[in-house]
Structures are given as structure tokens and as C-alpha cells.
Amino acid sequence: MKPVKSLVLAAPLALAALAPVSAGAQEFSKELIEKGRYLATASDCVACHTNHHGGKPMAGGLPMASPVGTIMSTNITPSKEFGIGTYSETQFADAVRKGIRGDGANLYPAMPYVSYSNMTDEDIHALYAYFMQGVQPVEEKAPETSLPFPMNIRASMMGWNMLFRPSEMHKDDPAQSAEWNRGKYLAEGAAHCSTCHTPRGVFMQEQKDVNLTGGQIGPWYAPDITNDKVHGIGSWTQEDLVTYLKTGRLDHRAQAAGSMAEAISYSFQHLTDADLNAIATYVRSVSNPNAAQASAPTRFDQGKPANELAAYRGKPYADGIKGDHAGSALYTANCASCHGVSAQGTADGYYPSLFHNAATAGDNATNIIAAILYGVDRHTKDGHVFMPPFGDQPNTVNALTNVEVASLSNYILKDYGNAKLTVTPEDVQVIRDGGPSSQLVLFARIGMGVGAGVAVIVLGAAVWLLRRKRSRAQVAA
Ligand code: HEC
Ligand code: HEC
Ligand code: HEC
Incomplete structure (x- = not known):
């Protein structure tokens, strides 16, 4: 304008x-x-x-x-x-x-x-x-x-x-297209992608120098969505991103649960195609300042179909549940009915494969644990997408213990996802409690203390400046 x-x-x-x-x-x-x-x-x-x-x-x-x-x-x-x-x-x-x-x-x-x-x-x-x-x-x-x-x-x-708190309203960047500017206005403002996808500093402020490189938001992790080819979504096309924002799903890559499912259900799916494309244009221009080397595998293409249960056939079931095969036995009992015996999912993609899946191969195990504890619940024009929770939620049919969730997660990570990660029962408890927080409370307390201190200093400086101006005015008069 x-x-x-x-x-x-x-x-x-x-x-x-x-x-x-x-x-x-x-x-x-x-x-x-x-x-x-x-x-x-x-x-x-x-x-x-x-x-x-x-x-x-x-x-x-x-x-x-x-x-x-x-x-x-x-x-x-x-x-x-x-x-x-x-x-x-x-x-x-x-x-x-x-x-x-x-x-x-x-x-x-x-x-x-x-x-x-x-x-x-x-x-x-x-x-x-x-x-x-x-x-x-x-x-x-x-x-x-x-x-x-x-x-x-x-x-x-x-x-x-x-x-x-930023004090500037949006201003169009004349060097960029109208679509990019509209996208930035929406993504950084109304649609507030950075509220969840940008890491927070010690005072809980968004760290804008590493915008959209991933942040913890309650029990879920909002991953890196910069155009970094390895850690971000640089391997996605414009259409991929628009499809995901509209439906909450990108076959063989990612599904939206938790707060992203809510954002899509209530908000993003109702945006016009023009606005979704504008958002995608802008988001796809944001780079990660700590970009990785271009050749490493991404979280969207790791793992393979597998089932280790065969290895323990003939042994008593109870041994399997407690012993080395606990993970595969838990998987077969609780997950295979939907995700398939080898985690291959269904052909139509309604039940996704657990390999080539962002939730199982991210840089941390937060979303695999959260998916098991909280399930998936998303309403879009395509209908209701639902996976039951296995945590202690009100509508849980079969609640799993921390030890069970940990061994199930480790089994999934080993065969289908990021094999470098390990989940402990303590990790599961943290996600059960709503995500990592205790340290932040301390930080926040200190932060507010420091903030109040800074406010006093700034006020003091303002008064001093005003006095100085007045005395100068008096001198001039
Ligand atoms: C991420 C959650 C969230 C979103 C999204 C959100 N709000 Fe809020 N809003 C809150 C919370 C929480 C409070 C109360 C904060 C407090 O008590 O300090 C609040 C307070 C307010 C208030 C102050 C009301 C009063 O108590 O007098 C207004 C006005 C408001 N919001 C308007 C909006 C509008 C308009 C939008 C959309 C453009 C919006 N909010 C989106 C969480 C949200
Ligand atoms: C309220 C928090 C929140 C907001 C706002 C939000 N996201 Fe997300 N987003 C998440 C979470 C949490 C996930 C992980 C979901 C999962 O794996 O089930 C996610 C996942 C994604 C993914 C998939 C990445 C992957 O590897 O699985 C993309 C792409 C994405 N968000 C883009 C956006 C864009 C673009 C916006 C703004 C228009 C946005 N998000 C706003 C929380 C949020
Ligand atoms: C009743 C069917 C059903 C069962 C049982 C089930 N799931 Fe799912 N699962 C789904 C559906 C549906 C989705 C979401 C598909 C979508 O978002 O489009 C999903 C998604 C997932 C995701 C991806 C979540 C994300 O945030 O990206 C993971 C991981 C997962 N399931 C693991 C499991 C595990 C582990 C078990 C066993 C404890 C299990 N599921 C049991 C139906 C099921």
C-alpha cells in the first residue's frame, strides 16, 4: 500500500x-x-x-x-x-x-x-x-x-x-513480491507460526535470529520448518506445504497432531488458497542460520518396514512382554491393527506408515511419545482423523505405563525412525506432565525479576533525560 x-x-x-x-x-x-x-x-x-x-x-x-x-x-x-x-x-x-x-x-x-x-x-x-x-x-x-x-x-x-514486544507494525518489503509480503504478514502475525515453531530464550521470548527452527510447545515439539534441506522442510514443494496446512497430512511424510492439529482444524484449513500459498511462499524463504550439510537423510525418509516379533515366536507371551521383545510385542498388541504388522500403514494413507514419518525420525523423541500418550484428533473438510490415546486421558481404552511407552518408543525408533535416540521412562513422565517446564519456571521468575529491574532502569533514564531536557530549555530561555 x-x-x-x-x-x-x-x-x-x-x-x-x-x-x-x-x-x-x-x-x-x-x-x-x-x-x-x-x-x-x-x-x-x-x-x-x-x-x-x-x-x-x-x-x-x-x-x-x-x-x-x-x-x-x-x-x-x-x-x-x-x-x-x-x-x-x-x-x-x-x-x-x-x-x-x-x-x-x-x-x-x-x-x-x-x-x-x-x-x-x-x-x-x-x-x-x-x-x-x-x-x-x-x-x-x-x-x-x-x-x-x-x-x-x-x-x-x-x-x-x-x-x-515488537513496536513496529508490518511494512511491505518493496524488494519482495506482493505474495511474499502477504505471507509474511500472515505467518508472522495472525497465523503466528513462530509462537510454536521458534525456540524460546531464557526469558520465554521468541529467538527471532533462529526463526522457525523448532520449539517445544507443551507436550509436543513443533519441528524446524525453515527451508533447510536436512533439518527443515526444504525437501517439500510449495504444494506439499499448502496441502499439509489445509488437511494436516502429507502422505509418507507428516501428520498433524496436538496443537498443530488444533491450528489446522480451527484456522488454517479455512484460509483461502491464495493466503495459504502466500504463507507457503514466505515460510519457504526462511532459512536456518545453522544449516546442515545438504546430504544427510531427513526425518521424512528414514526407517523401513520391519517386524521383530517373528524372532521370538514359540516363546511364552509373558517372556516377550518383559524381555527383549517387549517393544515388538507391545507394538503387535496395540498398534499393528491400524499401522500394520510391519508398520507399513494402509494403502490409502489413512493409517500412516511409521517409517518415513516425521514423528518417528525427528531430532528428538518428543512427538513419538506424545503421539502414543495423547493420540491424534483432527477435524477437517476431509473428515475426522482419530488415533486413540494410550496415556491416562479420559477416553483411553488401554493405558500404557511409562516403562511400556519407553520400550515401545525405543522399538519404533530403532526399526522405523531415528535409531540414535533412546527414550527412558523418565522422559515419558515429562511428556505425561505436559512437557518440560520446571527449569523454565525458574528462568521465568528470574526473567520477570530482571525485566522489572530493567523497567526501573529505563524509567529512571527517562526521568533523567526529561530533567536534562528541561534544564537545557531553562538555559536556552
Ligand atoms: C494462544 C491463545 C490465544 C489466542 C490465539 C488469542 N488469545 Fe486473546 N487471550 C488469551 C489469554 C490466555 C488471555 C488472558 C491473558 C491474561 O489474563 O493475562 C487473552 C486475553 C484477551 C483479551 C483481554 C480480554 C479481557 O480480559 O479484558 C482480548 C481482548 C483478547 N484476548 C482478544 C483476542 C483476539 C481478538 C484474538 C484473535 C485475534 C485472540 N485474543 C487470540 C489467549 C489467546
Ligand atoms: C499452536 C502451535 C503451532 C502453530 C501456531 C503452528 N504450528 Fe506447525 N506444528 C506444531 C506442532 C506441535 C507440530 C508437530 C505436529 C505433529 O508432528 O503431530 C507442527 C508441525 C508442522 C509441520 C510439519 C513438520 C513436520 O516435520 O512434521 C509444518 C510444515 C508446520 N507445522 C507448519 C506451520 C506453519 C506454516 C504455521 C503457521 C502458518 C504453523 N505450523 C503454526 C505447532 C504449531
Ligand atoms: C485405531 C487406529 C490406531 C491405533 C490402534 C494406533 N494408531 Fe497411530 N495413528 C492412527 C491415525 C488415524 C493417525 C493419524 C493419521 C493422520 O494424521 O492423518 C495415527 C498417527 C500416528 C503417529 C504420527 C503422529 C504424528 O504426530 O505425526 C504415530 C507416531 C503413531 N500413530 C503411532 C502409534 C503407535 C505407537 C500405536 C500403538 C501404541 C498406534 N499409533 C496405534 C491410528 C491408530
Whole structure:
């Protein structure tokens, strides 16, 4: 967009924001509300702001595990009492882009305002129109967040924001195509790929210098999706990536479970082909600064069909379960019915092969353990994809112990995946508990302490500068 046009657009917006008109008094056009609905879908607001066990859309109450404790999402329906019905457009924009709540308190970055900070005023306006007039108000109070000290002090986020919240809105890079720019805007903003796929630093901030090179997100690992041919998805075509984002599956390579399945179910599958292609164009241009040598095998082409059970035929079953063949016996009993006796999957790919599968040959074993404990649950236009969980989930039919999950994982890794990895029962417990966290709590505590310290220093510096300016002004006068 030309800068002149955006200025013209921004002026009435800024005026509208200043005027104390509540949204109820304003009538938004159908087109604007529809545009807002699409952006809300692209941004996946509903995934976090809905309790998926019987809650109403956008009414909040979804408990979100974070390394610093459980954070509750809030009611963002236009209810005046329990939701955001009294928010002005400025307050709404500040919540979405800056993480500042209507009453001025800071939000926790579990709300991805760091990503949304790139959103244009135009898009915020459309989102506001949708949330005020396209969403059904829900007159219910969402449960409140209570974090342990010092994280319960919302003001401590001020320091963090000063250090890590981007202050720039998206600007088109004239050296790149319009498609690439649209893709960057969506991938780095609304669709927030980096929230999950970018590693976090000690203060829980996204490490942008290694953007999209892979990160732990709860019990799942969001792999490297840079164009690195070995560690990333450099071997995928544009069409491969679009297909995966639309359906959650790429035959003989990858399937989406966990938070990626949610992102696809609620958000990505509903995007237009043009937007998915734009995202793919941008993501495929992101490189890994620590790129590997080009010849090593990728996680998509390791392993082979095999079954070691034959080796122990004729021996008592119980021996097999406890002894060397525990993994293959567990596999035959629990997995073979769907994934095939030699893990070859089914011809139509509905039940995937476990070799040539990203989940079994990644750089770490997180996703094979998580797949066994939590299963797969994904809704797309292609239908419902389901693998039952074998952890202690409410709908588990056959719960496996940590020792069993470990020996099953090791069997799968050895024959079908990355044979260099080994899983211990302790590793399984970590994933059962929702992913590695304990160290991060400490880091986060220190981080917030440091953040608060930095805030004091910055404030001090600001006061000092102001004083100096004043005294200079006095000298000049
Ligand atoms: C990854 C999860 C997640 C997504 C996606 C998300 N939010 Fe949030 N949001 C949260 C959480 C958690 C909070 C509460 C944080 C807190 O209490 O500090 C929150 C708080 C808010 C608030 C403050 C409400 C209040 O309490 O007054 C607004 C407004 C909001 N979100 C709007 C949005 C919009 C609009 C979108 C989509 C563009 C969105 N959120 C997407 C997790 C999310
Ligand atoms: C809420 C977290 C989250 C968000 C947001 C997210 N991803 Fe993912 N993604 C994951 C996880 C977790 C996996 C691993 C899923 C699995 O193996 O079952 C994954 C897997 C993938 C894979 C397959 C890689 C492989 O080796 O299996 C691709 C490609 C991908 N994501 C692309 C994207 C893109 C592009 C975006 C943004 C448009 C995005 N993701 C946003 C969490 C996320
Ligand atoms: C009732 C059928 C069924 C059973 C039993 C089953 N699976 Fe699956 N499995 C599936 C389906 C369906 C998928 C997902 C396919 C997709 O996403 O398109 C899947 C996916 C997977 C994945 C890939 C997950 C990811 O995140 O990429 C792994 C690994 C896996 N299964 C391992 C196992 C193991 C190990 C067992 C035995 C403990 C097992 N499965 C039992 C149906 C089954």
C-alpha cells in the first residue's frame, strides 16, 4: 500500500478512536464484519478463547498450561458485564497488539499479542467490528487466572514488554513480491507460526535470529520448518506445504497432531488458497542460520518396514512382554491393527506408515511419545482423523505405563525412525506432565525479576533525560 493512502485511512481511524463512541452506537457494514470474521479465523482467536469441553464460542475459560502456571483465557464476546462489550476500538487494539487490558493491566503473553503486534489498523478495525457485532454475547463469567508470586503481579510484564514486544507494525518489503509480503504478514502475525515453531530464550521470548527452527510447545515439539534441506522442510514443494496446512497430512511424510492439529482444524484449513500459498511462499524463504550439510537423510525418509516379533515366536507371551521383545510385542498388541504388522500403514494413507514419518525420525523423541500418550484428533473438510490415546486421558481404552511407552518408543525408533535416540521412562513422565517446564519456571521468575529491574532502569533514564531536557530549555530561555 502507498504511504499516502494509509495516512488518509489512518486519520479518520484515529479520530474515531478518540471519540468516546461505544461500538453499540456504530453500525458496521456486513462486509467489514465478514472481513473481521475471516481475520479472527486466521488468528485462531476461538481456539484459545473457548473451553472445548462444552463452553460457548469466545466465552473463555480454557485453561492454558504455561511454564509459569495455568493461565485462563477470558470472555471476549461483546457482553458488557462479562466480556469486552464496553471496550472502545483503542482499548481493543491495545489488548490485541500491545497486551494491555481495557482496565490498563498487562496481559500475559499466553495471549499472542507479540505476534498480533504487526496487524494493520485496517485489520484491527475489521476485527473490532466482528467482535462487537458478529459474535454472540455470552453472559457468563470466565474463571480467573491465579498465578504464583511473582507472576501474579501483572505490572511485572511491563519490563518484559519493554524488552521483547515488537513496536513496529508490518511494512511491505518493496524488494519482495506482493505474495511474499502477504505471507509474511500472515505467518508472522495472525497465523503466528513462530509462537510454536521458534525456540524460546531464557526469558520465554521468541529467538527471532533462529526463526522457525523448532520449539517445544507443551507436550509436543513443533519441528524446524525453515527451508533447510536436512533439518527443515526444504525437501517439500510449495504444494506439499499448502496441502499439509489445509488437511494436516502429507502422505509418507507428516501428520498433524496436538496443537498443530488444533491450528489446522480451527484456522488454517479455512484460509483461502491464495493466503495459504502466500504463507507457503514466505515460510519457504526462511532459512536456518545453522544449516546442515545438504546430504544427510531427513526425518521424512528414514526407517523401513520391519517386524521383530517373528524372532521370538514359540516363546511364552509373558517372556516377550518383559524381555527383549517387549517393544515388538507391545507394538503387535496395540498398534499393528491400524499401522500394520510391519508398520507399513494402509494403502490409502489413512493409517500412516511409521517409517518415513516425521514423528518417528525427528531430532528428538518428543512427538513419538506424545503421539502414543495423547493420540491424534483432527477435524477437517476431509473428515475426522482419530488415533486413540494410550496415556491416562479420559477416553483411553488401554493405558500404557511409562516403562511400556519407553520400550515401545525405543522399538519404533530403532526399526522405523531415528535409531540414535533412546527414550527412558523418565522422559515419558515429562511428556505425561505436559512437557518440560520446571527449569523454565525458574528462568521465568528470574526473567520477570530482571525485566522489572530493567523497567526501573529505563524509567529512571527517562526521568533523567526529561530533567536534562528541561534544564537545557531553562538555559536556552
Ligand atoms: C494462544 C491463545 C490465544 C489466542 C490465539 C488469542 N488469545 Fe486473546 N487471550 C488469551 C489469554 C490466555 C488471555 C488472558 C491473558 C491474561 O489474563 O493475562 C487473552 C486475553 C484477551 C483479551 C483481554 C480480554 C479481557 O480480559 O479484558 C482480548 C481482548 C483478547 N484476548 C482478544 C483476542 C483476539 C481478538 C484474538 C484473535 C485475534 C485472540 N485474543 C487470540 C489467549 C489467546
Ligand atoms: C499452536 C502451535 C503451532 C502453530 C501456531 C503452528 N504450528 Fe506447525 N506444528 C506444531 C506442532 C506441535 C507440530 C508437530 C505436529 C505433529 O508432528 O503431530 C507442527 C508441525 C508442522 C509441520 C510439519 C513438520 C513436520 O516435520 O512434521 C509444518 C510444515 C508446520 N507445522 C507448519 C506451520 C506453519 C506454516 C504455521 C503457521 C502458518 C504453523 N505450523 C503454526 C505447532 C504449531
Ligand atoms: C485405531 C487406529 C490406531 C491405533 C490402534 C494406533 N494408531 Fe497411530 N495413528 C492412527 C491415525 C488415524 C493417525 C493419524 C493419521 C493422520 O494424521 O492423518 C495415527 C498417527 C500416528 C503417529 C504420527 C503422529 C504424528 O504426530 O505425526 C504415530 C507416531 C503413531 N500413530 C503411532 C502409534 C503407535 C505407537 C500405536 C500403538 C501404541 C498406534 N499409533 C496405534 C491410528 C491408530
